Amino acid sequence: MGRPIDARGWMFEVETATADTFVRIGNLKSWSENPGENEETADTTDNDSEGYYEQDIMQRGATIEVSGQYTATSGTRDPGQDYIDTVWAYRFGEESRGRMRYRHKSQDEWTVWECTVTPGERGGETNAKTSWAATFTRCGAPSVAEVVAAP
Template sequence: MGRPIDARGWTFEVRDEVATTEKWIPLGNLTSWSRNEGENEETAETTSFDSDGYYEQDIMQRGATIEVEGLYAQVSAGVPDPGQAYVDNEWAFRLGSASRGRLRWRHETQNVWVIWEATVTPGEQSGGTNEKTSWSATFTRCGKPTTAPVAPAGGGGS
């Protein structure tokens, strides 16, 4: 049996689609995340008289989402976390085919990124008297995921 891995060891980055060179921006101050590989799955029932009373189906469409939650953050007075700002101020306003961007994620123990072409839905921001302001976003995968090796430190690609 292997050792469980820490949830805090996951890194999520969005690709700056406006940059002239490849630039990935980390999503900062995350406190939780969840991945649902069954979201937007569609099936076709294939049960027939030949099924002898047992249900049958074929999966016709695969889908997935990643929801990240955290604390709305500023890296200095008036300067928001770059990843949160990119999602909120760049990606969230795109429509049609331009609404797609890229998200990549991996655990610190892994040497491969999983890359999704995705759309993003910003989440609610809230807070109470003795709380910090929340921040969240949901990324919905579009198409089949790809992978890429983690570049060595100083090797570019981020």
């Protein structure tokens, strides 16, 4: 039996306006995937169900929420956070879809989503660092892509 993998080993990247060019989302402190988000069911219970509930899944969905610290080291924003906040968040209609990918450092392929992104809240108190967050909502089925070593 294998060992559990650490949550800090997960990597998340967003595709920029240049096709197949992804940038890492940095300074993340937590993430969560909800593979049941936006699921829709149809009740198929009838008299033959003998009092037991029955259903069919009609739609599957998923979301990933990432959160961390708003980053602006030496006046330079984290590339992933900056792209989400200044480009992707201002697209509407068909243009609102983009791609993100994620994997654990121990894996040799990315899971790729076509998705929309919703910027999260930012804030903080006097003695805290400024928070940053985003939620990705998958559109369609996920795909996979091999990890390609940088040239």
